[in-house]
Amino acid sequence: MLDKNLETQLQAYLQKLTRPVHILANTDGGEKSTEMMQLLRQIDALSPKIDVEEAQDSSLRAPSFALTTPDQDIHLRFAGIPLGHEFTSLVLALLQVGGHPIKVSDEQREQIAALDGDFEFETYFSLSCQNCPDVVQALNLMAVINPRIRHTAIDGAAFQDEVERREIMSVPAVFLNGEAFASGRMGVDEFLAKLDSGAAAREAEKIDRKDPFDVLVVGGGPAGAAASIYAARKGIRTGIAAERFGGQVLDTMGIENFISVPHTEGPKLVAQLEQHVRDYDVDIMPLQQASKLIPGEAGLHTVELASGAQLSARSVIIATGARWRQMNVPGEDEYRNKGxxxxxxxxxxxxxxxxxxxxxxxxxxxxxxxxxxxxxxxxxxxxxxxxxxxxxxxxxxxxxxxxxxxxxxxxxxxxxxxxxxxxxxxxxxxxxxxxxxxxxxxxxxxxGLLPNSEWLKGSLELSERGEIVVDARGQTSLPGVFAAGDVTTVPYKQIVIAMGDGAKASLSAFDHLIRSSVPEQDAARAAA
Missing domain, CATH: 3.50.50.60 (FAD/NAD(P)-binding domain)
Known part of the structure; x- marks a missing residue:
C-alpha cells in the first residue's frame, strides 16, 4: 500500500510517539478489509510502539479501525482506507493518540476540554476532497482531548449504502448524535463556535477592547496574507480579520502557475501562507465577517463585524476576495448539497x-x-x-x-x-x-466568481460588477482605505496577482500613514 519513500517518512514521524498505540481493526473478510489490514500491518512494522489486533464485530462498520492507547479514554475511528488526502489525517491521529503534543492554543484546549455533553460525531469524506482533512483532523484532535467526544471518519465511497440512505451529496458532511450537523470545510475554531454557545459573544467582547490598528486587513486570502506580512515588516500595529484563512484558494485542487513552484495544492499553500503570517507580529482574528465600513473621524476608520464588534484603524486594506457565482435559477437553492x-x-x-x-x-x-x-x-x-x-x-x-x-x-x-x-x-x-x-x-x-463587496455599498465606489474601484496604488475612493485581490477592479483573478496587489496596497497604506502623520504632528507642536 505504501511505497518505500512514504514508509521511510512515516517511520520518522512515528519515532515521535511517546506512548503505545493500539489499533483495533474490524474486518469482514472482503477485499477492502484485506487492503486495510495490509496498510495497518505496514504501519505496525514501522514502530515498536504500535500493535494491531483484528476482530470481526457485525455491530461495527467493516472495514474500520479504532486508535486507542492504554489508560486513556479516546474514541477515534476510521471507516474505510484513509489514503489520498486523508493519509495525513491518519498520521496526525497516530501521533496525537501516541502522545505527541497537539497543536492547539491553551485557550482552545481548555475550551475543548470544558465542552459539556456527549458528542458522537460521524464525518463522511471522499479521498479526493481537499476540504475534508481539516474537518477530520479537527474532530480527531478534539476526541483525543475530550473523552466525551467520539469521532468516526467515514470514506463515503466505501459505504455507498450509508451515503444514499442519509442522502449525502456533498462532503465533508458531519453528523452529530445521528443528526446532520454541518457541511463544508471547518476547523477547530468553527466547531467550537457551534458547540460553545457563548464563544461568539466572548470573542466579540474581546475584539471590542482592542486598541486601534495602524493597518487593519480584512480578508485572509493571498492578498490579505501578503498585505499583513508587508505591514508587519514595517513594525506597525497590524491586524487581520478574516472569515476563513485562505479564501477561495482552499477550494483549489491543483496549482501549476504559481511562479517558481511547479505544482502545489490549495490547502498546502494556505497552510504556508498562514504560517508565514504567524511568523510576524500580526493579530489574527479568525471567523470574523465584516458587515459595515464606517468612514473615519479623527483619522480612524471603523470596520463593524457581523458579531456586532467593531475594529478601528488608521488605514484599512480590504481583501475579501470572491465566491462562486450561482446560476440564480429555480431549484438551485432548494437542492444545494442535494445534487x-x-x-x-x-x-x-x-x-x-x-x-x-x-x-x-x-x-x-x-x-x-x-x-x-x-x-x-x-x-x-x-x-x-x-x-x-x-x-x-x-x-x-x-x-x-x-x-x-x-x-x-x-x-x-x-x-x-x-x-x-x-x-x-x-x-x-x-x-x-x-x-x-x-x-x-x-x-x-x-x-465564475462574485466579489464579496455587498457590505461596502454606500461606503466605497464599486463597479457595475460590484468590484471595488482602485487606482494603480490600490487606493479606493475613501482616503486611507485600500483594496487588493479578486474583490477589486484589477483584471485577471490569479493567486500571484492577488499577492502582488496585497503587497502593493500595504506599501501604499504605509506611505499614507507616514504622510498623514505629518499634519497631526505639526498640530500637536502648535498646541504645545
Missing part, C-alpha cells in the same frame, strides 16, 4: 457511476468535466455562449472523452428534483428557443 454542487474534486466521488452536468465552458468548467468523466457515467457540459472559452488543450482533451456531451448556446433555466434530491435540469436552446430536460443526479456549477 447541486460547486466543488467537483470534493463531491465528484459521491456521484460515481451516475450522470451529472457541468455548467460553464471556461477553464474551470472544462477541467471539472474532464475530472468527472473518469468517475461518473456521463457528463453533460452546458455553456451559455456559442463556443467554449477554455484553453484549446483542455477543449481537445474534453472532446476526446467518449462519455461527454457538449451543449453550447444553452441557458440553464431550472434545477429539477423530487423534493429530496436533484433529478435533472431544464435548459433553453438559445438558437432555437426550444426548452429541453436532461435527466441526471448532480449539477456542478462552474461559472
Amino acid at each position: 447541486v454542487a460547486y466543488c467537483p474534486h470534493c463531491d465528484g466521488p459521491l456521484f460515481k457511476g451516475k450522470p451529472v452536468a457541468v455548467i460553464g465552458g471556461g477553464n474551470s468548467g472544462v477541467e471539472a468535466a474532464i475530472d468527472l468523466a473518469g468517475i461518473v457515467s456521463h457528463v453533460t457540459l452546458l455553456e451559455f455562449d456559442d463556443k467554449l472559452r477554455a484553453d484549446a488543450v483542455l477543449q481537445n482533451k474534453l472532446r476526446s472523452l467518449p462519455n461527454v456531451t457538449i451543449l453550447t448556446s444553452a441557458l440553464t433555466t431550472e434545477v429539477l428534483g423530487d423534493g429530496r434530491k436533484v433529478t435533472g435540469l431544464r435548459y433553453q436552446d438559445r438558437s432555437s428557443g426550444e426548452s429541453h430536460d436532461v435527466s441526471l443526479d448532480g449539477i456542478f456549477v462552474q461559472i
Whole structure:
C-alpha cells in the first residue's frame, strides 16, 4: 500500500510517539478489509510502539479501525482506507493518540476540554476532497482531548449504502448524535463556535477592547496574507480579520502557475501562507465577517463585524476576495448539497457511476468535466455562449472523452428534483428557443466568481460588477482605505496577482500613514 519513500517518512514521524498505540481493526473478510489490514500491518512494522489486533464485530462498520492507547479514554475511528488526502489525517491521529503534543492554543484546549455533553460525531469524506482533512483532523484532535467526544471518519465511497440512505451529496458532511450537523470545510475554531454557545459573544467582547490598528486587513486570502506580512515588516500595529484563512484558494485542487513552484495544492499553500503570517507580529482574528465600513473621524476608520464588534484603524486594506457565482435559477437553492454542487474534486466521488452536468465552458468548467468523466457515467457540459472559452488543450482533451456531451448556446433555466434530491435540469436552446430536460443526479456549477463587496455599498465606489474601484496604488475612493485581490477592479483573478496587489496596497497604506502623520504632528507642536 505504501511505497518505500512514504514508509521511510512515516517511520520518522512515528519515532515521535511517546506512548503505545493500539489499533483495533474490524474486518469482514472482503477485499477492502484485506487492503486495510495490509496498510495497518505496514504501519505496525514501522514502530515498536504500535500493535494491531483484528476482530470481526457485525455491530461495527467493516472495514474500520479504532486508535486507542492504554489508560486513556479516546474514541477515534476510521471507516474505510484513509489514503489520498486523508493519509495525513491518519498520521496526525497516530501521533496525537501516541502522545505527541497537539497543536492547539491553551485557550482552545481548555475550551475543548470544558465542552459539556456527549458528542458522537460521524464525518463522511471522499479521498479526493481537499476540504475534508481539516474537518477530520479537527474532530480527531478534539476526541483525543475530550473523552466525551467520539469521532468516526467515514470514506463515503466505501459505504455507498450509508451515503444514499442519509442522502449525502456533498462532503465533508458531519453528523452529530445521528443528526446532520454541518457541511463544508471547518476547523477547530468553527466547531467550537457551534458547540460553545457563548464563544461568539466572548470573542466579540474581546475584539471590542482592542486598541486601534495602524493597518487593519480584512480578508485572509493571498492578498490579505501578503498585505499583513508587508505591514508587519514595517513594525506597525497590524491586524487581520478574516472569515476563513485562505479564501477561495482552499477550494483549489491543483496549482501549476504559481511562479517558481511547479505544482502545489490549495490547502498546502494556505497552510504556508498562514504560517508565514504567524511568523510576524500580526493579530489574527479568525471567523470574523465584516458587515459595515464606517468612514473615519479623527483619522480612524471603523470596520463593524457581523458579531456586532467593531475594529478601528488608521488605514484599512480590504481583501475579501470572491465566491462562486450561482446560476440564480429555480431549484438551485432548494437542492444545494442535494445534487447541486460547486466543488467537483470534493463531491465528484459521491456521484460515481451516475450522470451529472457541468455548467460553464471556461477553464474551470472544462477541467471539472474532464475530472468527472473518469468517475461518473456521463457528463453533460452546458455553456451559455456559442463556443467554449477554455484553453484549446483542455477543449481537445474534453472532446476526446467518449462519455461527454457538449451543449453550447444553452441557458440553464431550472434545477429539477423530487423534493429530496436533484433529478435533472431544464435548459433553453438559445438558437432555437426550444426548452429541453436532461435527466441526471448532480449539477456542478462552474461559472465564475462574485466579489464579496455587498457590505461596502454606500461606503466605497464599486463597479457595475460590484468590484471595488482602485487606482494603480490600490487606493479606493475613501482616503486611507485600500483594496487588493479578486474583490477589486484589477483584471485577471490569479493567486500571484492577488499577492502582488496585497503587497502593493500595504506599501501604499504605509506611505499614507507616514504622510498623514505629518499634519497631526505639526498640530500637536502648535498646541504645545
